Amino acid sequence: MTNPVTYTKTSPTLSLYEFVALMAMMTSLVALSIDSMLPALTQIGAALNAADDHEAHLIVSIFFVGMAFGQLFFGPFSDARGRRLTILLGLCIFAAGTVVCMLAKNMETMLLGRVIQAFGVSGPRIAAMAIIRDLYVGDAMARVMSFIMMVFILVPMLAPVVGQTVLYFFSWQHIFSLFLVVALLAGIWFFSRQPETLPRARRASFSWAQFFRSTRFIFTHMSVMGYTIAMGCIFGAFLAYLSASQTIFQEFYQTGGMFPYIFATLAFSIGLASLFNGTMVVKMGMSRLIHIALYGVIVFALVFNGILLAFDGLPPLVLTIMVMFCGFFFVGILFGNLNAMAMQPLGDIAGLGAAIIGSLSSMIAVPVALFVDSFLTDNLYPIGLGFLSFFTMAFIVVRVGDRERRQHPEKIHVEKD
Template identity: 55%
Template sequence: MHSIDSISTETQTRQLPLAEFIVLMALFTALIALSIDAMLPALDIIGNDLNSTSPQQNYLIISLFFVGLALGQLFFGPFADARGRRLTILVGLIIFMCGTAVCYLSTNIEILLFGRIIQAFGLSGPRIASMALVRDLYKGDAMARVMSLIMVIFILMPMVAPLIGQFVMFWLGWRHIFSVFAVVAIISATWFFLRQGETLPRANRVKFSWKNFSSSIKWLLNHPVVMGSTLGMGTIFGAFLGYLSASQRIFTQIYDTGTYFPLIFALLSFSIGAASLFNSIMVMKLGMVKLVKWATIMSVVFSFCLLASVVVYLDKPPLWLFILIMFIGFFFIGILFGNLNSLAMEPVGHIAGVGAAFIGSFSTVISVVIGVFISQYVHDTLLPIGLGFTVFSILTYISVMYAIRHKQ
């Protein structure tokens, strides 16, 4: 009888068809999106049921999830390089299921928030391992294309997740949203372990040591392409996270859209999905560097347009105008999401696990700080959203141009 370790780290030589590989990797990232976005319609109800002290505390149900992701990536990055990709996914999903149980059984908001951190800590295992799997098998523009195709499927989840959350909450209650998470995790794990082999041979594994870890981190910190891309990813996603955390308040309270919130959220998510599909086609023709340059500049233009509309209309532009500007802006941001990650990962093939952990956790910490800061000021005005996108898209431009200059 095989041990868990031998089963999970067994090297299999078969290569999955590209389409199946992309869908399988996207399923793990989609589980992260589902765990975030399905909660959005339920934030106020959860807060009321669990005696939350303020709407801002409800936002932590979203924001603290990213804290768990950042912490988990620091652990699972070295783990993935030392023990392989399959065991990383197995351990991560077990932790995720434990966190899901804590959330389901929670009796106050503090316990639920603790469970959310455990959930995210666990999901960082599949996230790191899936990124490392892609890097093990692809590089350069081909890797950017695969990442973009994964993002297409990944973005489908934010389009439907709030609808799923609202449907489950209406018929079964908000606690069963966590039951849905558990079912998706089981399906993902079963598919993965039946079909996808290990991509990191035992001979290429790096035994964990603090010396190797610290030297790897030092190398990453001194690599201009890695750092510039990671900082850019953190700042632009921070502005996006500020919007994401406050999105329920923006649409249901500031704009009073009621039950239409999931549909509007899906429409804006579609823009990012369309960008990822566009990128998967164009990246092989133009290259990710050219696309990143173009998308970074246009993200700055979008941010100024958003801020101008907020100022002109005294903190609240018409709903149609806000949606139009955000839809166009999210298209350019969607191009950045997949490409910046690929740009940062390209130089780190020899330490893909630690590299993915550093890039993911460092960019996530930056984005959480920015996102929490912005969302705390969203009450009856969209000015924090406009200012946030403007300031941090400019910082993204500076960071990304620094990375590209050193790549060339």
């Protein structure tokens, strides 16, 4: 006999497969908006008179600035005004930003459009995760999330191929046309099939007092801050690679049309890490996996820098891919686990806390990525040194967070208005 599925106050109205596909489409708008742009960065930079490759890289990096502010807004907004209005407003803002990007005549306008895009897409992403929490609990929620993660993993692998295909037949502006089509289809599908999952009686009005109290708690809690800063360092070093990946593979290595497939191969490593982590986190625990992965990324950074020294900053392509594939596996393990560890002490402010932590880690990661990429010229030394420096920094702050967690295991936020 199968175990009964436990639901919260609101019950699902869609079949499991349709619900998973719809939520995966909502959450994957973020990855699609980032990774499908990668093959077009050089063309966009040339068309908009970018000063250099570094300015074109901002098209990727600046996206996370918009998301940082979007999470802070849409997290409380979703709890106060409901999931459907959050998704509607987010998709409208995303569409407005997409049109700005499509019509841009200079880099300043393009970057403004990307910030607006990112702010808007935070709405569907946050609301989709909240809807899952509204409808499913316990093992049922874990099952839904595992299915969504399987779909979500495919998007970073396929998005650059999609972007490259659009460029082959059309111009870079039509990548933004694709975003509009996907957003429109997602909106039509959602509003025609998915009812509101947060009734008015269960909505929580936004409180500035609670917001400032929660922010103060996070900033003064060494364990939460340790894991949050570590997330920012790990993601910042990875974002430096992500922003520069098109330059690295298409310009340094002259791979041409093979770039999307190389990028997909390396993205597959992070996907494997997510699947591995989903199985092993129950057996080994988050803390142990984090420490193993931190040692893994530091060893990867040391090996990678040694190889860079041996080949004057630009190793053979196959060797670079092999080493990065191994290193990114450990990076993939860290992404989810660091966030979960940062969330553990937040108690009843989990929703607002998630928005603050996500925003703060992004605000750390973007300057890190911009700093590392500013040194990129014609070799991979800046990427390698960025990996080593910021992975080491993440290791240090995690140790500080662990010490705080052991010394004050009872420090959990339980305040309520």
